[in-house]
Amino acid sequence: MARVRDIDPSELQPDLAAIHQRYLDTYGPFASQAAVLAHVPAALRHLPPLLMELREAKTLSKRYLEIAIVVVSKLNECHYCVAMHKPFLTVEGLSPQGIDGILAYRDHPELDEVDRLVAEYSEVAWTTPNRVSDALFARLREHFSEAQIVELTLRITLCGFFNRFSEALRIDD
Template structure:
């Protein structure tokens, strides 16, 4: 149960309600996340419309976006995002056993472009301040500068959603089930039980 009361699209102005409905029932069911983000209608409207527009324009193939999102979400131990994005990654042709090794990039199912995305998403998440030039050299072999900017945006935004979902305990049951399969230690992060 989220830490704030969920809202519905009926609680929003018509234009924002339309964005809520389009995103919440889009390529994955994010209705529970939308119901919490709805407390700040401009954030819901702008973030979700931006994500839908990015998806529609296909500036970066969806496989790479999902590789970045799942990598970041696993690093941040966000069961909600891992549970919602893993099936999308599998639809993109990444086998289950390859998804299981993320955030590592050494599975044989990953090609050079996949590895460049995974390694970059990991660095954006854990050490954005110290990314070396050779990482960008690897990215440039597969992606334009605009695509690199979008991969950076999507990796950083995945980190935002990880923290948002975890802090407000957004969970539709799938994430909770995943958490029991792969428990995380909050005491390792410095929180007292």
């Protein structure tokens, strides 16, 4: 149970209630997260729509996005985020056991070269961003456009934010 109460959608202004509902209908099973974000209307007004717009743009493949999210969530030990994103990554072709072992990406049998690169970049960009080497960045450029690299980095850092937010407030659907 979250450390703060869930705000019921019926308590929200109509514009915020619509965002809340659209987030649940189009983004995923994040009801508790949205209900807690609702304590700060600006957060509900901007964060879910940003995530929805990024998903709709499809700049970055869902597989790479979910690999990055699960890697960062596992590094942060955010059980809520891993549980919420594990089904999405399963749809993208990884087995539940493969997802559980994703931090061993260097020799992971279910990951190809680009998947491993995404996992490596996710780990380095989250844990030691000042140590993203030029060589690692050059490898990213071989497979991704600048827009994709920017979005990947944005999603890695947003994921870390949501991990910490969810864990500190004990959000768990």
